[in-house]
Amino acid sequence: MTLNLDTLEQWVSPSIRSLASKTVGPHKDDQAIRLDKGELPYPPSPKVVEAITQVATTCNRYPAVLGGVLRERLATYTGASPEQLIISNGSDDLIELIIKVFVQPGQQVLLPVPSFFVYWHATQVMGGVPVFVQRTPDFGLDVDALVAKVAPDTKVLYIANPNNPTANLVARETLVEVLNRVNCMVVVDECYFELCQTTIADLVDTYPHLIVLRSLSKSFGLAGLRIGYGIANTQVVDYLYRAAQLFPVNKVAISAGIAALKDQAYVEANIQKILAEKPRLQQALTDLGLKVHPSETNFLLVDTQPLNLQSKVLVKALQEQNIWVADFGSKPGLGDHYFRTAVGTPAENQALLKGLEVAISQSTSV
Template identity: 60%
Template sequence: MNGNYASTLNINLDSLFNEHIKTLTSKKAIARGDNAIRLDKGELPYPPSLKVVQAIAETAHQINRYPNVLGGSLRAALAEYTGAKPEQIVIGNGSDDLIELILKIFLKPGDEVLLPRPTFFVYGFATRVVNGIPIKVDRKKDFSLDLDAIVHRVTPKTKVIFLANPNNPTANLEPRKNLIEILEKLDCIVVIDECYYEFCRETVADLVDIYPNLIVLRSLSKSFGLAGIRVGYAITNPKIADYLYRIAQLFPVNKVAIAASRAALKDREYIQDNIKQIQQSKQQLITALEELGLVVYPSATNFFFIGTKPLGITSGELVQSLQEKNVLVADFGGKQGLEPYYFRTAIGTPEENQLFLEALSSKL
């Protein structure tokens, strides 16, 4: 900044910020070293296919031009992949982008959003960003949905409910019949987040023609290995899709992301091979973790939710110990109504899994 100028204005900057934004926590950049065993974000441990890399390279010389509006040809490619109609697809800069867009079109300040907890933290964060009120409903002890509690918490101000299925961070899958029961009983917007669909192959996307208040979220971050590209999409009825696009940026995803996503959708054999490797490692990890005395909850995803209470050690202690060995997992102890004994870890490559188990064993 040039120090030759001094403002004569007396501005109270704090008075200009929206009050509800002041309550949000500051973000901090957390360094994750290149050599770290990164199991904390639920990422796919394998790189994208060579076809994706080639598509990115071929597109690089075109980035002086804007991408096509509304995701261009990617919308049709996702419709073909999902069996939906193109007009039912909405593309966003990751699912996080779509979560906020949904809340912007349905919430007024003071409206309520139901959040069965524990669940994906972005739902609550985005609700607060748009000045809505997160209403937390505890799940049952096995982390399944408490349907009676959900229905009981509905008020005239309830506008949206978010249901991650499989749930993040607990990895469990809610039966389809329970989701249909919620759709039958609630007249608010029901968002079912199927970010990990490819790992469980369970979906309610076929119901968007039956329930006009249903929005299904999907992602190319996890099973497609494109977390760094940031592409998510929604499947819903054309009217909701139209309104989401009305308030979205004209270019919701960049040109490189469109090319990479289209290439990934075409190379499904590579995707299935990666998922198969994850599934093969899964049972081996469960056995090894249980032999260490940890509680491993049922998982329909590429990650585990793990309890440390039987060992008399908090998850915070364990996570810190792993971090000192350059192994990163996510601590959920004491968060979202949980006791201080839970952490989440993704399934890595066989080599990463072995290093993770060795780091755990040295602490336990």
């Protein structure tokens, strides 16, 4: 039987056909200043490298089910019980898994915007319907507006805290108000917990509809290994694990995660470097005429409107200098004057500032 491509395309789920194709994107060489992904600019702990080397010889065997010892180490680190923890292939994997478990095709996922794009991408992949609710002018949560949007078909609400890309923190009492007023699963993404030290993970038993997401990507420097985890009521964790892959986290990542959690001093030292650099970078960007929003993370949201320049103009000019930041112009909930930059090493931050001087000069002289 011979099929033409039109017939084959009709077999693809409509929710997948509606998505844009992925592209490789511009090549970044080893000399690139990479501030676009919010990564830790420092390598992982030497103990992590040693653990990876040791486990490499046993990669012919499958990893432990449910994360093995890593789950126990995370329980000690977070204060949760092992049964309240689910480990995933990065928090992105867990974002999609939550939708798989709680959202049927055509049902709604509530998203205060601007926020992390993976929330609505995963919703669309799974056939759900993303519903955007605009944040307040200072990027806080408009609780009344959120509650007004909750419908019988609303099954999940995603709240990044601190928020990505705006870097601001929502107060605990505001999140508790949301939990008390909405009748759906509430996912609070605390990917940047180590930088802000603010959490509501202690409330997962008080509010069984609460799921807290965390990651070892940012502060622990393991972004390339993809280790995320969630904290929730034990019954919720049980259902999530039922739908998860049997081995969602690979053996190398598990060993690296265990080693990283053992070296808290190294993690804290890197966090202090970031926190020391952040105000210096904020001030320097402000001195260039840009508006920088307050940040509780390792990145800054920068508004280019004071220079009367669209963000895409500056981002492109920086790319031409092999400096990479993330353009958020015209993303859901934002106008066309925003880019996000990670706080890098002192040398990377200086390269960004010099690059911006050139980009601004070129753009304003046209």
